[in-house]
Amino acid sequence: MWHLTDPLLVIVLLLNFFALGTSRLRAVIGATATQGVVLGVLAVVVEGHWSLRPVLIAAGAIGIKGILIPQLLIRAMREATIRREVEPFIGYVSSLLTGAAATGLAIVFANTLPLAPEHVNSLLLPASFATVLTGFIVLTTRRKAINQVAGYVLLENGIYIMGLTLVEALPFLVEVGILLDLFVGIFVMGIILSHINREFASLDTTRLSSLKEE
Amino acid sequence: MSILQSLVHVLLACTMPPLLLGVIGKTKAAFAGRVGAPLLQPYYDIAKLMRKGSVVSRTTTWVFRAGPVVGVATGLLAVALVPLGGEQALFSFPGDLVLFAYLFGLGRFFTVLAALDTGSAFEGMGGAREATFSCFAEPALFLGLLVLVKRSASTSLSTMLGAHWHGEAASLVLVVVSLFIVLLAETCRIPFDDPNTHLELTMIHEVMVLDHSGPALGIIHYSASLKLFVLGALVVRIAAPRTGNVWGDWGVLVGGMLGLALLVGAVESMMARLRLRQVPSLLVAACLLSAFGIVLIAR
Amino acid sequence: MSLPLVLMAIALLSLSGFPGLFASRTSAVGERVAVGMVVVGAIGGLTGTFLAVFAQKPPHLELPWQIPGGAIVLEVDGISALFLMPTFLISALGSVYGLEYWAQAKHAENGRKLRVFYGLLAAGLCSLLIARNTILFLAGWEIMALAAFFALTTEDHDPAVRESGFVYLVATRLSTLCLFALFALLHAVQGTFAFTAPALDATTPQATAMFLLALVGFGLKAGLMPLHVWLPGAHANAPSHVSALMSGVLIKMGVYGLVRVCSFFVHPPVWWGVVLVVLGAVSGVFGVVFAIAQHDIKRLLAYHSVENIGIIVMGLGFAVLGRAVGEPSLLVLGLAGALLHVWNHGLFKALLFLGAGSVVHATGTREMDRLGGLAKVMPKTTLGFVIGAAAICGLPPLNGFVSELFIYLGMFQSVLHRDSAVSMAGAFGAPALALIGALALTCFVKVVGVVFLGEPRTQAAREAHEAGAAMSVPMGVLGLLCATIGLAPVLVVPFLERATEAFAPEFSHAGQGLPALAPLAPLALVSVAGVVLLALIGAGSALLGARMKRSPQGTSNTWDCGYAAPSPTMQYTASSFADMVVRLFGWALRSRVHAPRIKELFAPVAHFKSHTPEVVLDLLVVPAARTLRRIFHWFRWLQRGQVHLYLLYVVATLVLLMFWR
C-alpha cells in the first residue's frame, strides 16, 4: 500500500495551506481534524499490512485527532462566542507565502540529511517538516488562543508523520502514551481557555500580557 | 670625631642661631639705609622674654604649652644630626636624613596644634598656611637630599655632606638653589612670609604664635632661629668647599652661615612677598629643580 | 602546641556572639560572655602565634576534606603570624570597647546581631590567614567579607548605611570573583589547589594575569586608590569598633593576599614592582588629599586607610623590585617596612577609630565642624587621639616613623641601584612618601585642632563626656603599643625577619640567607634618638614650667588681635583649614561649594556649604552603572508578555542553531 503514502501526504500538505489561508476559525479546526483522519489512515498505509497494532493506533489517532480535539476546540469557540475570523498578525497572503517558503525549506532540509533508502523518494519527511513549520507559523502569527491550539495540533501532526517512519522504535505503549499526552494537553488547555474566557471575556492572546517586564 | 669638636658643635648650635637673625636684620637695615638694631638684638629679645610674665588664654590646654617645647626639642635634635664643621655629626646613622626631615614635621605638628588650641581664627589661618606650604616643601627637601644620596651612595647626612663633589656642578647648583628655597619657605622668610609684617591676615608663622607670651615666646623665637641655622648648615655644607683642614672646615661653616644670613637679608630686601596663591608654585619649582638634579646624576 | 592554640582561639572567636542569642534582649550577660570569649581566645591566639614565630619550623597541619579540591591545610608561617597578631589584638580590644560603646542595654534591637557577626568576622580573618588551600582560603575570605557586611549594616534602618553596605557588598563580591579567577589560574598552572606553591614562572601570560587579578582582587579589599570606592562609606557607617577592626585588620587581608601571591613568583619582572610603587603612591597621595576634604571624622579616617594602604603597597613594590633584580637588602627593607606598617597602621588606625568612636558616643555627631574643645572634657581620649595622629603622620618617636623609615631606606637602596627603572622608582617614591607624610600632617592637625582644641562649637560638644574605662583602656593599650614600637623597634625584628624569610625562601635555600634587618636599619639608634627627643622635650617643659612659675602669670581671653567678644563660631573650621589644599587639588577632588555672594554693605544672613563627592564612586562608577542599567532596560521589550513572540524565539533559536551547525 506504499503507493498510497504520497497522495495522502499531498493532502496533508494542502490542508496545511488551507489552514494558513482560510479566514474562518472553524475552517482551521476542520483542517486539523481532517489532517488527523488522514494521518490515521496513513498509519495503516505505512505499515503496509493489516494487523491489530496499526489499526488500533489508527483508530486512536482518528479518534483523538480527528474527533475529540476538534470537538473540544469547537466547544471552546462556541462558549466564547468570539468572532469567527482568524485575525492573524500578518495577512493571509503573507501567511501562505511564508507557508510555501517553509514547505520549500522543509524539502531542502530533508534533502540535506541522509535518508534511509526506503524514504529517499518519499514525501514522508518533507511533509513532516513542512507540517511542523506550518504549525509554528500558525502558533506565532495568530491572535486567538484557540487558533494557537490548532497550530499546536498541526505541529504535533507533523511530528506524528515523522513517527510513522519509526514504527519499530516506538513500542505500542509509548505511542499510546504520546497520543494520550496530546489529548490531555489539549484538554487542560481547553480548561484554561474557558477560564481565560471567563476572566478576560476574550480569547485574544494580546490581551494576556499583564505579566511582562516593563 | 673628637670630643672637642663635639663640644664646639654643641656650643655653636646652641649659641649661634639668633646671631643669624641679627645679621639678617642688619643686612636689611643696610639695604634700607638705616643703622638698624644691634647685631645681638635677638639675644636680648630672647633673654628679656624669658624673664617676663605671661598671659595664657583660658581656651588653651596642655597642647598650647607643648607647641614651643616640642618645637625647640626637635630643632635641637635635628641640629645634632647635621655635621657642622666636622666630618661627623653628633649623632648619625644610615637613614638619619629621614629623621631629620620628620623632626621638622613633629615640630610643626605641635606648633600648629598650639595655634589651633587658642580657638583664634587668625591663628588657625596661620596654621593652615604653615601646614599647606610644608606639604610642598617636604618633597622638595627630600628630592634635594636624594640627589646627595645618589651621588654619595649613602643615606646618612654625615657621609652625604662629607663627600666631595666631582664634576657634578650642575646638579650641585640645582640642589643648592632648591634647598635654599626650601629654607626660605620653612623658616618663613620673604618671599614666602614677611616676619616683620603687621598685617595678621598675610602672615604665616608669626600669626600662629600671637597668643604666646613671655618665656614661651622666647623659646619660639629661639627655635625659629635654630631652624634657620639647621637648614642653613645643610645648604652651606653642600655649597661651601672643603678646606681639608679640620678647623678650617669649621671656619668655612661659620663664614658660610653668616654669608647665608646676608643672602637671606639681601633677598628680603630686594624681593616682595609672593601672593599666597603663588607660594606652592615656587615650591613645586624647587621640587622640579631637584628632580632635574637627580635625572642629571642618574643618567 | 601553637597551632591548636590558634585553632582554639578561632573557635572561641567564631562562637563568641552566639551565647548572647539565648539571653534576653536587654540582658548584659551575653555581651560579657562574648567579650570574655573573645579576650580569652585572643590571648590564646596571640600566645599560639608567638610560639609559632619562635618555633623551629612553622607549625603545619594537614587533614583530608571531602570537598572537590579541598584539603584542610593549615600553617602559621612568618607572614601569617605577622598578620595574625594585630588581628587577635584588635579584635579583643574592639570587643572590650564595644562593651560600653554598643552596650546591649542601649542597643537591644541589634546588639546581639552585631556581636555574632563581630565574632565571625574575627574568626574569618584568622582562618583565612592560616589556610594553605585555596578553597579553605576562599571560605575564610568570604566568611570575613559577609560577616563584615552584616556588622557594618548593623543599623540597616538608616538609608546611608544600607547604601554603603550595598557598595561594600558589590565591591567585595567583585574582589572574590577576581580571586576565583586567580586561584583557578593557579590551579591550572600548578595543578593543585595548594597554597604552598613551588616557585612559579613569572614570565608566562598566566603569571601576568595572576598578578593583575591579584592586584584587582586584593586591591579591592585593601582599598587601593581607584578601587577604594566602598571604603569611605563602609568605615564611616559601621559602628566604630567595627570600623577599627575593618580598617585596622580587614583591609590588610588585601595586603596579605598580595604579599602571598607575590611570594609565589621567584623572579618577578621589574614592572610588577614599578606598578605596585606607582599605584601605592597614587593611593597614598590621593587618599590623603581626599581625607583632607572631608567633614565627617570617620570618613576622613577611612580615606587615611586608603593612604596607608598606599604606603604599604609602595613598600611591597620595593620588595618585589628587590626580588626582581636580586637585591636582597632592598627586598628585606621594602617588605619589612610594608609589613611593619601593617602592624602600625592597625594599631594607630584602630586607636583613631576608637577615639573617633568615643567622640561620636559623647556628642552624637561625626561632623567635625560641630565639635571643638573636647580636650577639656575628654582629656584621656584627646591624649590617645593625639598619639594616634602623630603616629599616623609618621612622626618620631612613634611607630609610624619606624616603618616609614624602613620604606625610605628601601627607596634609597633602590635609588642607588644601577637598573634605571629601579632607580627611578625610588626617586619617584621618596618624594611621594614625603608629600604623603606632609599632607597627612596637615590633615591630622586639622582634625585634632578642630575636634579637640579651641572652644566647643555646639551644645552637643559642650555637653560631651569622657569615655568610660571599657572604652579608654583599649585606647590606652593601643597608644602604649604605638609608643613601644616607636621607641624600641628592636622588639619587632624577629617577627619581620620570619616574615621576610617566608616571603623569599629561595635566598635561604641558596645558602647565604636574607640579610638581617638590624644592620640594614639603625634600630638601636632610632631608639636612642627617640629617648633623646623625649628627654629634650621633658627638659624643655621643665624649663618652661620653671620660668613660667617664677614670673607673674595671668589668664584671659584668646588675644585674637584684640577682638573683644570672640564667639566659638568664629573659630577656624575644618573646611577653612583644608580650603587651600582642597583648592590646590580641586582638579581631582571636584568639590562643590555653595558660597554666598556678598553684594550689599550690610549683608544678610547667608550660608556656606561645601561637599566633596567620592569622585571615583559618584562621578565614575555610579554613572557607569546607571548607563549600563539603561542599556539593560532596552532589552526588556523582549519580554513584553506576547506569547506568540515567545514561541517565535523558540523557533528562531531552533532555525539558527540548525544553520550554525
Add this chain to the structure above:
Amino acid sequence: MALALIVAPLAFALLAFLVPSERIRIWCVPGGAATHLGLVLWVLHRGEAGDPGAWLLLDPLGKLMLGFASVLFFICSIYVPGYLALRRDRPNRVFVSCLLLFHAMLTLITLSQHLGLMWVAIEATTLASAPLLYFNKTPRSLEATWKYLLVGSVGIALALLGTFFLAYAGLRAGHHPSLLLANLVRDARQLSPPWLHAAFIVLFVGYGTKMGLAPMHTWKPDAYGEAPGVVGALLAGGLTSAAFMAILRFYRICVAAEDGAFARSLMVTMGLLSMAVAGVFMARQRDFKRMLAYSSVEHMGILVLGIGLGGAGVFGSLLHMVNNGFAKGVLFLSAANIHRAFGSKVTNDVSGALQRVPVSGAMFLAGFFAITGSPPFGPFISEFTILNAAFSNGRYVVGGLFLLFLAVVFVGMGTTVLSVVFGKPRTVEGTGELANGFLTIAPMAACLSIVLLLGLYVPAPLDRLLREVAASFDSTQVVP
C-alpha cells in the same frame, strides 16, 4: 521495585483525590513524600542493578536524580500542609492530587531508560504542574499558566521530534531502530552523524525550553512569579533538573558516538547566553519572585555550561544541580513567606523583611548568598569546580565571561534582595498573617542546612555517585 517507586505517590494521589476532608487531605503530601523517600533510600541502599535491557532502570544518573528529587520533594512536602492550612479558602483536592502526580511522573523520568517513555513522563509533569500554577485562580496566574502550558508544550513537542530524529539516525544506519538508551549508547558509533547533530539540536531546544534556557526561558518569570512558592521550589529545583537530566541522557549518546565536541560547543554557547540574559533581566528587577525565575535561568545556564566544558566541569555541573535545587528551595519558600507577610512581591511595597518575618528574611538573605556562590555554601564549590574546568582546559574567555556574568547577576539580585530584607517595613503591621509556623520554617531551614553542608562536606556516597555519573560521560577526566 522500580514500579513501586512510581506507584507509591500515584496511590497517594488517588487517595488524596478520594479523601473528602480538606484538612486530612493535606497530609497526603507529606505522607506520600515520606513513603517515597523511604523507598528511595531503601533502593539506593540496596544498590539493585536491574536488567540492562529494561525500560525502568536505576542507572547512576537516575540514582543521583532520584535521590535528589525525593529529598527535595520531601522537604517541600512538609511545607505544603502549613501552606494549605493558611489557604483554607481554596479547595485543594486538585492541587494535592496533582502535586503527588507530578512527583510520580518525576520519578518516572528518572527511571526511564526508554527515551520515548521519558518523553511521555516529562510531558505528563508539564500537564500535572499546570493546575499547581493555577492554584491561586487569579487572572495573573491564569495568564501565567497559559503561557507555561503553551510554550512548554511546544518545547516538549520539539523534544519529541528530536527523539524521533535520534531514532531515525539509528534507522539510517540500517539498524533495528531503538529508543532504548542502552542500545543507543552501544550502537552510537553507527548512528548517522548529520541526524545525530540535528537530533541533538532539536532536543536541546525542546528540553531546553523545559529547562528554561535563554532564549526559551520566557515562560519562567511568569510561571514562577505567579505560582505558590512551594510549586516554584519544585519546578525550579525538580522539574528543570529533570529536563537537564534528559539532555544529559542524549548528550551521553553523543559522547558515545564520539561526537561530543559539537554538543559541548552548543552547550557552552547556550549556557553563557542564558547567564547573560538572566543578568540583563535581573538588573533592577522589582518583583522578587520573577527575580528568582531569572536566577533559575542563570543556573540552568551554568549547568549546561559545566557539561559543555567537560572534564571536571561535568562533576561540578552535577553537583551544582543538587546545590541549585536546594538553594532554590530556600529562596522560593522564604520568598513565599515574605510575599504572604507583606501581601506583595514587589520591592516598592516590601522592605524590612528582617524585621517583620525575621526567620524568613534571614533565610532569604542566606539563600541569596548561597545561590550566588558565596563560600562556604555548596554552590560555591560547584561553581568553582566549573570555573577550574574552564581554566584547566585553557578556555580563559569562557571562564572570564562566566565570572563577569556572575558579577552582573550578583549586583542585580543583590539590589532587590537587600531592599527586601533591609530597612523598615513601609506598610503597617498586620497586612499579612505571620508566616512563622514550624511547618513553613523547617523546610527552609532543612534546605539551607543541606546547601551549607554540601559546601562544607560532600558526603562520600554522594561524591562516589557523582564521580560515577561524571565518568559515564568522559572516563578520562580528572576530578580534583
